[in-house]
Amino acid sequence: MSAAQIDTNEDRRRVTGALRVTPTLLISGVVLALLVVSQLFVTGQFFAQSTLSTLTPLVGILVLVAVGQAFVISAGGIDLSLPSTMTLMGAIVLKQSEGQGDKLLGAIAVCAVACVAIGLVNGLLVERLRMSSLVVTLAVGQLVLGVTQVYRGAVPPVQQVPGNLASWTTADVGGLSIILLAAVALAALATFFLHRVVAGRRLVAGSTAERAATLTGIRAGRYRVAAYVLAALVYGAGGILAAGQTGTPDLTLGQPYLLTSVVAVVLGGAALTGGRVSPVATLMGAIFIEVLDFDLRVRGLSEGGRMIAQGVVLVGGLALIHAVRHRAELSRALRRAGA
Amino acid sequence: MSFMRRSAGGAAAAALAAAAIAGCGGSDSSSSTAAAGAKSASGAAAPKVSDAQLQATVDAALRSHDIKASSLPPLMRDALARAAQTLTPAQLDKAFECWKATSCTIGDGPVTLGHADPFGGNTWRQFTKMNVILQALTHREVGKYIYTDANYDLATYQANLRTMIAKGAKAIVTINEFGQAANAAYAAAQRQGVKISTYVGAMEDAPANSYTTRVQYDLCESGTAMAETVKKVTSSNGPVAFLGGLPAFPSDIKMKGCIDKAGVSVAFSSATNYTAAGTQKAASALIASGKPVKAILYTYANTVPSIVNAYRKAGKDVPPIITSTQSNATACQREEHPYPLYFSNSANWAARVSVDAAVQALDGQTVPKAVIFPLPFSAATSADCDTAKPAEYPGQTLVPDALADKMLAGK
Numbered sequence: 249m250s251a252a253q254i255d256t257n258e259d260r261r262r263v264t265g266a267l268r269v270t271p272t273l274l275i276s277g278v279v280l281a282l283l284v285v286s287q288l289f290v291t292g293q294f295f296a297q298s299t300l301s302t303l304t305p306l307v308g309i310l311v312l313v314a315v316g317q318a319f320v321i322s323a324g325g326i327d328l329s330l331p332s333t334m335t336l337m338g339a340i341v342l343k344q345s346e347g348q349g350d351k352l353l354g355a356i357a358v359c360a361v362a363c364v365a366i367g368l369v370n371g372l373l374v375e376r377l378r379m380s381s382l383v384v385t386l387a388v389g390q391l392v393l394g395v396t397q398v399y400r401g402a403v404p405p406v407q408q409v410p411g412n413l414a415s416w417t418t419a420d421v422g423g424l425s426i427i428l429l430a431a432v433a434l435a436a437l438a439t440f441f442l443h444r445v446v447a448g449r450r451l452v453a454g455s456t457a458e459r460a461a462t463l464t465g466i467r468a469g470r471y472r473v474a475a476y477v478l479a480a481l482v483y484g485a486g487g488i489l490a491a492g493q494t495g496t497p498d499l500t501l502g503q504p505y506l507l508t509s510v511v512a513v514v515l516g517g518a519a520l521t522g523g524r525v526s527p528v529a530t531l532m533g534a535i536f537i538e539v540l541d542f543d544l545r546v547r548g549l550s551e552g553g554r555m556i557a558q559g560v561v562l563v564g565g566l567a568l569i570h571a572v573r574h575r576a577e578l579s580r581a582l583r584r585a586g587a
Numbered sequence: 588m589s590f591m592r593r594s595a596g597g598a599a600a601a602a603l604a605a606a607a608i609a610g611c612g613g614s615d616s617s618s619s620t621a622a623a624g625a626k627s628a629s630g631a632a633a634p635k636v637s638d639a640q641l642q643a644t645v646d647a648a649l650r651s652h653d654i655k656a657s658s659l660p661p662l663m664r665d666a667l668a669r670a671a672q673t674l675t676p677a678q679l680d681k682a683f684e685c686w687k688a689t690s691c692t693i694g695d696g697p698v699t700l701g702h703a704d705p706f707g708g709n710t711w712r713q714f715t716k717m718n719v720i721l722q723a724l725t726h727r728e729v730g731k732y733i734y735t736d737a738n739y740d741l742a743t744y745q746a747n748l749r750t751m752i753a754k755g756a757k758a759i760v761t762i763n764e765f766g767q768a769a770n771a772a773y774a775a776a777q778r779q780g781v782k783i784s785t786y787v788g789a790m791e792d793a794p795a796n797s798y799t800t801r802v803q804y805d806l807c808e809s810g811t812a813m814a815e816t817v818k819k820v821t822s823s824n825g826p827v828a829f830l831g832g833l834p835a836f837p838s839d840i841k842m843k844g845c846i847d848k849a850g851v852s853v854a855f856s857s858a859t860n861y862t863a864a865g866t867q868k869a870a871s872a873l874i875a876s877g878k879p880v881k882a883i884l885y886t887y888a889n890t891v892p893s894i895v896n897a898y899r900k901a902g903k904d905v906p907p908i909i910t911s912t913q914s915n916a917t918a919c920q921r922e923e924h925p926y927p928l929y930f931s932n933s934a935n936w937a938a939r940v941s942v943d944a945a946v947q948a949l950d951g952q953t954v955p956k957a958v959i960f961p962l963p964f965s966a967a968t969s970a971d972c973d974t975a976k977p978a979e980y981p982g983q984t985l986v987p988d989a990l991a992d993k994m995l996a997g998k
Contacts, residue, residue, distance in 0.1 A: 291875045298901030302871035402713045405997035407978035494863040496978040499708040545872035551834030
């Protein structure tokens with residue numbers, strides 16, 4: 249091969265590398281397309297304040313908890329204690345604050361302690377005792393729900409969150425909910441942490457290749473446990489914000505977020521067997537899920553119709569992500585088949 | 588054979604009954620109810636309350652002054668007559684003790700009454716539980732009370748039923764929220780001689796052998812009442828938005844059909860899963876759809892604030908909202924920013940009718956297969972907002988105020 253040919257090949261690689269289709273790019277493109285479809289064909293008022301102000305809080309909460317779930321999925325696990333953790337936060341906010349704004353900080357501190365405890369239990373049981381994350385987090389979720397019911401009492405005397413929490417969580421900037429803005433900031437921070445901070449990169453190493461990380465001297469086990477603790481703290485934040493958004497959190501507070509959080513992470517290109525996750529891609533996955541559901545509701549599809557449509561889109565999306573991830577193998581297979 | 592005659596603690600039971608009757612408010616003999624001292628349609632001796640007391644209880648239960656006690660099904664009338672009795676402090680203490688427990692001894696009677704709750708985790712459920720206990724206290728044949736909470740899990744619910752039966756429950760009251768899936772468990776219990784009586788849940792399509800008595804409101808009548816309220820409030824036939832609870836919930840489908848038959852068109856419908864988030868999603872989609880609905884019809888008052896918040900956030904006027912059940916938070920939110928709001932009663936008391944049906948059936952008395960009660964809608968007023976009560980407080984529950992205060996104190 250001549251020097252000119254080598255230069256041409258390197259130029260080609262540089263160009264295709266710049267245009268490399270990653271799951272993040274793919275899901276971002278799909279979300280953009282969906283937003284355009286929403287505005288042009290579903291409701292001409294998608295970007296109006298009236299729509300954004302009611303839709304973006306829900307998107308924000310899902311983004312938050314999905315980013316938390318992403319930490320666990322990156323370690324090859326899955327966290328089914330998410331709904332219970334969120335629901336417990338609602339109960340703690342009510343009981344500890346007694347509906348008073350000046351006691352809110354104390355309530356949040358108690359929430360944080362509870363989240364750390366839940367995350368530690370999950371993490372230690374899964375990582376130290378090598379138990380199935382599915383079983384552990386399901387059991388811990390039941391335990392947390394039971395604790396919540398006992399702690400909350402049969403009829404809580406205080407059933408409304410403090411006014412300052414309600415005000416903050418229902419505020420918006422130009423129609424965009426403060427919750428969504430906070431969630432976007434968290435996703436950006438998480439991305440920075442995972443890519444630019446030593447602890448974050450060790451977390452990634454410990455999650456994606458535990459054995460290799462251990463051999464290089466990284467205490468992978470500790471970082472994997474930390475993933476569960478971080479996730480629980482993020483669920484806790486989501487639970488507090490959901491409680492403020494609702495105003496009167498009850499035992500169903502966390503219910504809508506379990507499966508959707510997992511789907512958001514997977515749509516963001518993550519593999520359920522573990523590996524790298526992109527908080528930004530997860531954010532896009534969460535936006536996709538909520539906007540799709542919103543569009544189908546606006547169009548008046550029945551619940552059954554919405555589930556079918558969502559299932560088709562999700563399967564298609566996952567197939568596309570899989571194809572993008574394994575495009576080299578697929579193209580080789582196609583070439584062999586063609587030959 | 589009557590359980591009252593067989594009861595080993597007959598003296599204590601008689602004392603309890605005497606105390607209950609003695610605790611009645613004074614009755615004007617000139618206006619004593621026809622039921623006083625006479626047999627009710629079900630054959631049991633009805634408690635002595637005056638016509639006025641009974642009517643007041645009916646008005647409170649149904650949240651309406653338009654329905655005469657005499658027009659109600661006899662079993663329901665008798666049950667509300669029992670509810671109108673004034674209980675002694677000792678009985679109220681016993682009720683509170685039982686309410687805090689999952690099982691307790693109510694009296695000396697031989698009957699164990701089971702209360703299988705699919706979900707106990709909200710205020711409506713807890714006040715329903717108290718209604719069951721209070722009603723059981725008026726039956727001297729009831730000795731024990733067992734309560735279970737299945738946390739919305741069908742397998743747990745079925746296991747709870749079996750456990751109750753194993754513990755000797757022969758009369759079980761429950762609300763069926765699992766549809767056909769629960770009917771098999773009910774039928775199995777009935778085959779073992781247990782009397783199952785359901786309250787509130789739609790059971791008209793359930794096999795006859797799966798229950799003794801179903802106590803529920805007439806779904807179609809309720810839908811028609813909603814439609815009539817729409818016509819009255821908006822001076823039009825819609826269009827309206829209908830928000831249901833669970834997706835494809837048969838009760839909601841039936842109700843919507845009757846709303847349509849009554850001449851009110853439904854332009855938008857969505858399920859909320861009875862959660863605040865689900866309600867907000869539904870409201871958000873409704874607003875974005877741009878459909879000019881004249882009213883919103885819903886089946887669960889507790890999450891109405893999410894609808895109102897969505898409209899306010901969107902800068903739009905809140906349309907009239909007509910909803911089944913009642914909620915303190917919804918009423919108080921309306922006080923801050925008024926809009927037309929219509930509630931029905933919360934029907935916690937329906938479980939009382941179920942208690943009577945199950946206990947009387949066990950006693951060998953004839954009880955009706957169905958007790959269908961009306962569910963009228965009436966405008967929310969300032970009186971519906973009680974800032975001293977918590978958000979989920981479901982309005983008039985037929986639980987004595989002193990007892991309700993204790994329940995709400997979180998003790």
